[in-house]
Amino acid sequence: MRIASGGIQHETNTFSRIPTTLADFERDSQCGPEFSAGETLFQLYRGTGTIHGGLIEAAEESEVELLPLLNVRAQPSGAVTREAFETLTNLFLERLQAVLPVDGLALDLHGAMVTEGDPDGEGAFLERVRELVGPDLPIVTTLDLHANITPRMAQLSNVLIGFDTYPHVDMGERGAEALRLLARMIRGDVQPRQAFRQLPLITLPPKQCTLREPMHSLMAEVHLLESRPEILTATVAMGFPFADIPDAGVSVLVTANEDQAIADRAADELAGRLWNLRDELQPELTTIEECIRFTNEEAKGLVLFADGSDNPGGGAPCDGTVALQALLDADFQGGVVGILYDPETVDQAHAAGVGATIEARIGAKTDDAHGTTIVTSARVRNLSDGVFIHRGPMMQGLAGQLGRTATLVIGGVEVVLCSNRRQLLDAEMLRICGITPEDRRLIVVKSAVHFRAHLGPLAAHIFDADTPGIHRPDFSRFDYQRLRRPIYPLDSQVKYP
Numbered sequence: 001m002r003i004a005s006g007g008i009q010h011e012t013n014t015f016s017r018i019p020t021t022l023a024d025f026e027r028d029s030q031c032g033p034e035f036s037a038g039e040t041l042f043q044l045y046r047g048t049g050t051i052h053g054g055l056i057e058a059a060e061e062s063e064v065e066l067l068p069l070l071n072v073r074a075q076p077s078g079a080v081t082r083e084a085f086e087t088l089t090n091l092f093l094e095r096l097q098a099v100l101p102v103d104g105l106a107l108d109l110h111g112a113m114v115t116e117g118d119p120d121g122e123g124a125f126l127e128r129v130r131e132l133v134g135p136d137l138p139i140v141t142t143l144d145l146h147a148n149i150t151p152r153m154a155q156l157s158n159v160l161i162g163f164d165t166y167p168h169v170d171m172g173e174r175g176a177e178a179l180r181l182l183a184r185m186i187r188g189d190v191q192p193r194q195a196f197r198q199l200p201l202i203t204l205p206p207k208q209c210t211l212r213e214p215m216h217s218l219m220a221e222v223h224l225l226e227s228r229p230e231i232l233t234a235t236v237a238m239g240f241p242f243a244d245i246p247d248a249g250v251s252v253l254v255t256a257n258e259d260q261a262i263a264d265r266a267a268d269e270l271a272g273r274l275w276n277l278r279d280e281l282q283p284e285l286t287t288i289e290e291c292i293r294f295t296n297e298e299a300k301g302l303v304l305f306a307d308g309s310d311n312p313g314g315g316a317p318c319d320g321t322v323a324l325q326a327l328l329d330a331d332f333q334g335g336v337v338g339i340l341y342d343p344e345t346v347d348q349a350h351a352a353g354v355g356a357t358i359e360a361r362i363g364a365k366t367d368d369a370h371g372t373t374i375v376t377s378a379r380v381r382n383l384s385d386g387v388f389i390h391r392g393p394m395m396q397g398l399a400g401q402l403g404r405t406a407t408l409v410i411g412g413v414e415v416v417l418c419s420n421r422r423q424l425l426d427a428e429m430l431r432i433c434g435i436t437p438e439d440r441r442l443i444v445v446k447s448a449v450h451f452r453a454h455l456g457p458l459a460a461h462i463f464d465a466d467t468p469g470i471h472r473p474d475f476s477r478f479d480y481q482r483l484r485r486p487i488y489p490l491d492s493q494v495k496y497p
């Protein structure tokens with residue numbers, strides 16, 4: 001049995017001013033300017049907690065011949081340029097054509113890609129794939145929990161399987177699930193019937209977290225549903241809200257074996273359960289001033305301040321300075337701000353060397369929505385090449401690159417700077433920069449939720465930040481023009497079904 005695989009992954013923040021180019025995909029995919037296939041992808045992903053890691057593992061245990069043709073991603077940012085989308089899609093289609101016939105196709109997509117030409121990037125990609133392979137080739141597609149699933153995506157892929165976790169710690173499992181289900185389809189053991197329901201609901205990252213309620217209990221119900229013999233798989237996609245496109249927001253999918261009516265009924269029930277949780281999904285935010293007060297007066301251990309408004313994992317610049325400025329103004333002792341994107345200051349620190357004092361201009365260089373540049377003297381405490389291995393439960397084993405880093409000390413605060421925009425989601429990212437998180441009092445984390453997987457267990461308290469930014473979990477700050485309406489909680493009197 002021969003199964004081809006591939007994917008282009010991007011989560012597009014349409015409120016970002018930074019377009020996502022081919023060069024961004026090249027830098028972030030770690031497989032060279034030629035976007036290597038085959039053995040390079042096996043070496044990169046075998047044994048890692050990623051979708052392709054899971055595809056490879058399940059293929060090798062069942063003697064399926066897996067043909068990885070392309071697997072590329074770029075850090076979330078603004079719309080993917082026409083050139084990048086066309087180049088990568090054509091590359092995948094050429095490679096697919098060269099290996100046809102295959103028995104099935106496993107696609108590793110995100111589900112929230114917006115291109116310059118199409119608000120439904122994955123739908124456009126699937127359409128091109130179907131044009132080549134026809135309507136009958138079995139396709140199973142994995143998607144992020146933040147997928148903004150469109151009817152077109154659900155129609156063009158026989159089965160869509162979304163992550164069940166946020167932080168996304170089940171990517172390996174979902175990849176393996178996709179490969180196994182695809183193999184059963186090819187053997188004729190199952191005939192998937194997929195039901196898709198889109199809700200008039202849009203939600204924000206903090207409470208989409210599956211470690212917290214109400215999502216924790218809801219996912220337990222999803223797993224119970226999946227344990228029924230007639231159900232092949234079920235997905236709750238919470239959507240990526242920082243995309244002003246018609247299909248942003250929440251949807252559910254249930255896939256039954258052979259019986260569409262069973263899938264439809266279960267999907268309606270699951271969608272109804274989720275709709276009833278809509279009020280509980282609204283986050284509560286805390287200012288940095290209140291967080292500083294709490295840390296000084298009440299904290300029983302490490303405090304994490306989740307600066308999700310400036311989360312590069314959702315397309316924000318990652319150079320916001322509001323929390324850092326407040327810590328400096330308060331003369332806070334034992335604070336860390338990480339990881340802040342500022343390649344210019346990193347270069348300056350590397351030129352000066354460890355122990356030197358530099359006159360730095362830190363952060364707020366991308367736009368004017370994330371505070372103002374901080375001009376200050378700073379001592380260079382640590383320099384690194386930014387190369388690390390993910391040690392936490394998310395993407396475990398996968399190599400990562402922060403670009404060169406510099407850790408600066410300003411009064412009682414350490415600022416960790418990087419030269420690739422990366423979300424702080426693994427404690428190893430701080431450790432290679434000379435920071436032992438357990439020894440600090442308060443860490444401002446440029447992440448909305450993913451940090452909880454590895455840094456969360458070290459913390460006694462976690463706050464969702466009330467800071468400005470293009471990933472701020474607060475709908476009142478965004479002007480939606482293209483989103484379908486009415487939608488909860490932007491509109492009142494929204495009815496479902």
Ligand SMILES: [Zn+2]
Pocket residue numbers: 144145146168
């Ligand atoms: Zn996600």
